[in-house]
Amino acid sequence: MSEYAVYLNVPAYLAQWINHTFGYPAELIKDSPESRVLNECLVKTPADHKPDTGEGHNVKISIPYFKGKDPAVYNYLYNSGKRAIEESFRTLLIKNLMEEVGSLANANVKIATLLYMWMEKHGIDEDHWYTVSQIYYRTRKRYFEEKNIKIR
Numbered sequence: 001m002s003e004y005a006v007y008l009n010v011p012a013y014l015a016q017w018i019n020h021t022f023g024y025p026a027e028l029i030k031d032s033p034e035s036r037v038l039n040e041c042l043v044k045t046p047a048d049h050k051p052d053t054g055e056g057h058n059v060k061i062s063i064p065y066f067k068g069k070d071p072a073v074y075n076y077l078y079n080s081g082k083r084a085i086e087e088s089f090r091t092l093l094i095k096n097l098m099e100e101v102g103s104l105a106n107a108n109v110k111i112a113t114l115l116y117m118w119m120e121k122h123g124i125d126e127d128h129w130y131t132v133s134q135i136y137y138r139t140r141k142r143y144f145e146e147k148n149i150k151i152r
Contacts, residue, residue: 004071006038007057010086013128015058017093020123025060037088039066041081042074049076061085094139096122101136111136
């Protein structure tokens, strides 16, 4: 990894999940969807912008060496690029949540208990239980109930 990084300010539950899953600073898996999105969104720092110092941000992502993109030169994300990275992480969190909690949903255990277990396992504070539960219930409703699609 390089000494260069990009910074995101994401909801607290997502920051906790990212930092627990990928470390701090987050080191992305080579050729993962998140890494490919980062590679595509990185640009040279525009002349009229200052380098991002990470002030007020809760996620730091190390910029890996990409073929043809030296992190010393390509180390800037526009806001749209930051949103794309955040969306990619949020989608990964939802997949992880549905895979692990959804696979146990019929195990004679309350969903609330499973959600607390999943949050603890993935480093998310109990303060964010309502948010995580709403993500779970809305995703389950969208896929399982409305479209009868199994996403496990």
